Amino acid sequence: MKETVFRSEDLPVTDRFTRWRDMACQAHVPTMVRSEHEKDFRATLRVLRLGTIQMSSLTHPSLRVERTRKGIRQSDPGTYCLALPLRGTLRFAQSGREAECGPQDLMFYETSRPFHGRIAPRDGGDVSHMVVQISRDALPQSSAELGRLAAVRLPAREGIGALLSNHLRETARQAGDLTPAEAARLSSLTLDLLGALCAHHLHAEPGAGLGPEARRQVLRAQIRDFIQRRLGDSSLTADVIASAHHISTRYLYTLFDDQDLGVAGWIRRQRLERSRRDLGDPHLRSRPIHSIAARWGFPDSAHFSRIFRAAYGTSPRDYRNSVQYDDGCA
Structure with missing residues (x-):
């Protein structure tokens, strides 16, 4: 996956705001940008090209943005953008509507229509958000349908909004490890989830306008989200998952047939990855290994040790010690 990372702190103070603004406009769409912090603008920009879509992660102080008719005439890629605030609030106006969004929300806007907005922290510090x-x-x-969603707060606390929000966060987190083939599949899945979100808020069925394979991918994403939120439950089984989604256990297996590991293997891999992450977390060094294993659905510590070694080529204890050693810790 092609990735571009820009940090204003790598530049002289006098160049930081101008260069970051130019990079942001180049990555997204030409926009007038103003900030009270232009004299010492500390910000980052990470751009990921995920198949047919682009995802950006931005951190910066408070700022104002405006896209004018003149700017649209000069340059318009004709795209839709989905904003996902991670920290701080986004107040945005377009097409006669105005919305304020926070970390539990999503919001669409169009590059072909004028807009203006302000992105600001709630309690000081920087703001952080993603743009797709x-x-x-x-x-x-x-x-016409998508235009009805511009500058409208789309809740992402539950349902398809939460599913899409979690998917975007996780995709951005793992982007550096994705192969081109995986990036292409995630691009397709992201578009399916976006289509389902739009259908939901346009008062249609979540699968409206989607083909059979797209509906399969949306259902599979919903199931993965369900699993992720219950990884610590050692009683999580295929029957439980299928029942919660009103499908047969046999159909659940077919949904994961092309995923190499199958549903049970996928659950095991997610639990192992969460366990490995905790074992490498310096804030959890005092927590016993068996406690971490149990937290992620492995109540049998001997079994956990065996499958951890099979997956990573080392024992949980040796892995934890090696991470501490690398960090310069005794």
Whole structure:
């Protein structure tokens, strides 16, 4: 996956705001940007090209943005953008509507219509957010339908909004390890989830406008989200998962047939990854290994040790010690 990372602190203080603004406009769309912190602008920009879509992660102080008709005439990629605030709030106005969004929300806007907005922290510090850019013809809804969602707060605390929000966060976190083939599949899944989100908020069925394979991918993403939120439950079984989604256990298995590991293997890998992450966390060094294993659905510590070694080529204890050694800790 192609990735670009920019840090303003790598530049002289006098160049930081101008260079970051230019990079942000180049990555997204030409926009007028103003900030009270231009004299010493500390910000980052990470751009990921995920198949047919682009995902950006930004951190910066408070700022104002405006896209004018003149700017649109000069340059317009004709894209839709989905904003996901991670820290701070986004107040945005377009097409006669205005919305304020926070970390539990999503919001669409269009590059072909004027807009203005302010992004600011709630309690001081920087703001952080993600922006996903999608071409006009990538979603199943019409331009008129999608226009109805511009500058509208789309809750992401539960349902399809939470599913998409979690998917975007996790994709950004793992982007550096993705192969081109995985990036292409995630691009397709992201578009399916976006289409389902739009359908939901346009008062249609979540699968409306999606083909059979797209509906399968959306259902599979919903199941993965369900599993992720219950990884610590050692009683999580295929029957439980299937029942919660009103499908047969046999159909659940077919949904994961092309995922190499199958549903049980996928659950095991997610639990192992969470366990490995905790074992490498310096804040959890005092927590016993068996406690970490049990936290992620492995109540039998001997069994956990065996499958951890099979997956990573080392024991949980040796892995924890090696991470501490690398960090310069005794």
